[in-house]
Amino acid sequence: MTDLSLSEFYDAVEAEGRPLLTADEFARRLEESQADADEALTRLADQGLLERVDVENDPVVWYPTEWGELASRERVVVFPERREIVVDRPTQYTQARLSQFAHLVDTTGTEPGTRGYLYRIRPEDVWSAPFDGVADLILTMRGIFPRRYEGLEEWVESQWKRANRFRLDTHEDGYTVLTAATDDLMGNVAMEKLDDDAIRAPISDTEAWVNEDAIAGIKRTLYEAGYPVVDDRDLERGDPIDADLTTELREYQQSWVDSFLEKQAGVLVGPPGSGKTVAALGALAEVGGETLILVPSRELAGQWREEIARHTTVDPEHVGEYHGGQKQLRPITIATYQIAGMDRHRRLFDEREWGLIVFDEAHHVPAPVFRQSAALQSKHRLGLTATPVRESDDETDIYTLIGPPLGTDWSALFDAGFVAEPEVELRYLPWDDDMAENEWASAQGRERHVLAGSNPRKVEETRKLLADHDGKALVFVDYLDQGEAIADELDAAFVSGETPHHRRERLFESFRTGERDALVVSRVGDEGIDLPNAELAVVASGLGGSRRQGAQRAGRTMRPVGRAEVVVLATHGTREEEFARKQMRHLAEKGVRVHETVVGADEPDAGDAEAETGNNEAEAGDDEVEASSDELEASTDEAEPSDDAASE
Incomplete structure (x- = not known):
């Protein structure tokens, strides 16, 4: 108990709701003995961090020496029923952690350095949280919140489970099957909400044969209904290509690649300069199948070609560009979204068996002109973006059409000196x-x-x-x-x-x-x-x-x-x-x-x-x-x- 910090005393003051604490009150807050609490408080007082005063009806009360520090420190207030968090003067650490599972809604206040921030936890924030399991997510929440909120944690667990209630698989005869966890989900969610042309025929109370051309719409509809779909289809893997990476990946880049290979689909969200392109080439080398890279412009197509030559052993003759300037279909093809989405060109891309499709600047995907290209499917789908936000609030489509977010929080890259x-x-x-x-x-x-x-x-x-x-x-x-x-x-x-x-x-x-x-x-x-x-x-x-x-x-x-x-x-x-x-x-x-x-x-x-x-x-x-x-x-x-x- 003697290693008590001033911050812990501040926490107890705020939790108690009064500016003065006795050793007994402090001990109850920290679940320690009064003797240990008194010893720790005395040590802080000796350091000049606390003051003590004798009170007639209460032997000793303790209060902060510097009231300004208590007034200006970060405060986190949780409204569990609304699933909202208000943070006053948040630290950089808190902002980075909250961004992993909550959505920044608004700010209040006008003076620089004094604003408060309102966060809200939405279902899609839980579904896309970058954690291996719900236990890791809840531990992160407990590390930020002033205390445990069992009701909120139960809701988070329930939302995490919803992300695995529908699954797409490939039947042994080659057609696609949608499987629900229960017959109630199949009957009252899938059958009620999906378009008539999405379901070809029921197979059982929990299975249905679905239209291959309607897959993107099925994913989007069920996502909007609160049930993101797990896509386990046996998609094309593409003819093998000879590709080795000649650049050594940084530790975090390798973790991106490993996470992608495990999930087989996802969107890598990392800051500019963090090496998303090189990580994507690492994924390309690991997948080892024919690859389609979709980009928003011809300039970017040329840069991808240069990066492939710089960081891999791929034969330059096996790399082609397909856009308004030239049209080459190769084992590795770099095409613009506009061209890939046009009906007269898309047929050529559909006929090819791609082992990997890379969606660069993936925040473009929900836009109508680019959405058609997202219907191209392969066993591995990798999106790259630093900024998935869109003013039309349809950024969830990015994760629906491509896959869940991958990567690490930006502050870790800043702290490590990588960016x-x-x-x-x-x-x-x-x-x-x-x-x-x-x-x-x-x-x-x-x-x-x-x-x-x-x-x-x-x-x-x-x-x-x-x-x-x-x-x-x-x-x-x-x-x-x-x-x-x-x-x-x-x-x-x-x-x-x-x-x-x-x-x-x-x-x-x-x-x-x-x-x-x-x-x-x-x-x-x-x-x-x-x-x-x-x-x-x-x-x-x-x-x-x-x-x-x-x-x-x-x-x-x-x-x-x-x-x-x-x-x-x-x-x-x-x-x-x-x-x-x-x-x-x-x-x-x-x-x-x-x-x-x-x-x-x-x-x-x-x-x-x-x-x-x-x-x-x-x-x-x-x-x-x-x-x-x-x-x-x-x-x-x-x-x-x-x-x-x-x-x-």
Whole structure:
């Protein structure tokens, strides 16, 4: 008992609900003898951490020496009936652990560093929690919560069991069978909710012959009903290919591969720079069957081809690309989602027996234009993404169509030094002049948002940031005029949807090799571009986009070595402030710390307003309509058609 910590005393004070404790009360809280409690309290008092006072009717009471420490420490309050957790001033450790089994709903408070956070545990959070068993999940909950909540733990156990109530298997005669754990589930859930064309014929009270073409719909429907399906079909394994990995996997990458091979399907969720592509190639070598790799752009297809050559022994002649630029079907084929989803091309992919399908940037899969490609099935399905969140709230489709999430929490990679944790700053700028502010104040709706995003002060602030920065930098914009103005100020190149494909590739290559140390990019830089050495990212506009877009842009600096810095510029006093916090949501959920700085109108470099917020996320109000950046190109003066679609 003598090794009692001050934190344990604080816990007892909060649990007791009063600021003073006797040794007897403290002993009862910790289930220790009063003598042991008194000895431990005396030791803390000798260290100056506690004070004691004699009371007439109670021999001695104890209280903290520094009341401010008690008032400013993290508090976790659980509402078990609602399955909600409110955390005041959460630590990075707590945020990372909560992100494994709970969904961040909202924040409260306005002052930096004082916000509280509301989490909710949904059924899908339990189904997709990255634990080997429900016991590990419950142990993690107990390590965060102030006490045990038996009712909540029972609910979590029941949800965990629901994830194994339906199963898809291949009959010995080759057709697919849906099996339910009970006849009640088959009759009252499957038969009632599935479309008529999904079931071909009943086999028994718990089994049914299902339509092979309706598998994706069956999985999605039962998932929405609260019963994620275990897919144990004997799917195609593909003709064998000769592929060995020439790069040694890090320990966590090997654990990703091992977990994937055990489950045979899943989505690897890891930060940019953590080596998801190399881990996927490790899985490819282990599976050893013909492989289809689906990507959102031609640029990314070319990068995958280079990575395969760099990290494996695969014969280059066995690797092909299939998109608007070229159409090669090879034992390892890299195709764009758009092409693979088109009826006239998909037949060719259906006819091939793929042993592994890799869905890169897997957050695209739920979008209608990409969903068709997800109907392609193989024994092994691996999704890769750093940001599975989608504004349309259908990210669960990713796990339904591909598999459950795999991987480790980001904070473990930061702590181990495998990925540089970004220093994220939300910098709020004044208007450049009264005329610009007055124009914004008199504008309405969309025009007001564009004016805030295009605040001329951002051009000068970007120039100052890059002047103080050593290393390569990316500047993200959503507006052509703004991008050209910043590029002129920096004497840098501007890459947008209007940049010809061949010039775009040359500019990216010159940035990678160090010939250029700065690029201004529009949405074409949000994903699918390998920019491994960008130490600084400046987000000058685009704060009306999605959380995923914000995390993608910040993620451009998250690499294994060196300093990683992200500065998000927002116009002070406008809705951009809320959007800035909202865009950092995914990073904040993963435990990344975010700072806020308010730049004074007369003191552009005022840094004393900076404060650490821990998890600076605030949901924007409902009065501004935002289009999902997965479905629409919102908030731009430019339209960037897919080069795959355009070339068709």
